[in-house]
Structure formats: structure tokens, C-alpha cells
Amino acid sequence: MDNSYANESIKCTVYQCKNHCSSKDNCSLNCIQVGTHECNPTVDQCTDCMSFEKK
Secondary structure (H helix, E strand, O other): OOOOOOEEEEEOOOOOEOOEOOOOOEEOOOOOOEEEOOOOOOOHHHEEEOOOOEO
């Protein structure tokens, strides 16, 4: 995956992700999957980017 592409629709500041754009605070993927690690999420901290991949 070419991480020089900045998807302006997906803002991201997770620099440890291999999908993070190398030049801007955006994701380089066309789309992402958002999920949760909780049975009943109630706050934003309960959600996760399931497209995260460690650099």
C-alpha cells in the first residue's frame, strides 16, 4: 500500500499505523472499518479503527 496518498475524508493522527499518510494527518486507505471492543459501547473510547496495522 502506498501511504503517500492522503484520503481527505479520513482524518488520522495514529502515526504508528502503517496506513497513516506519510505527509499529512490522514489515512491512506480508501475506506476504514470501525468497530468496538465493548458489548455495549457508551463513549468514543469504546470504539476502534479495525483497519489499524502496526508499522
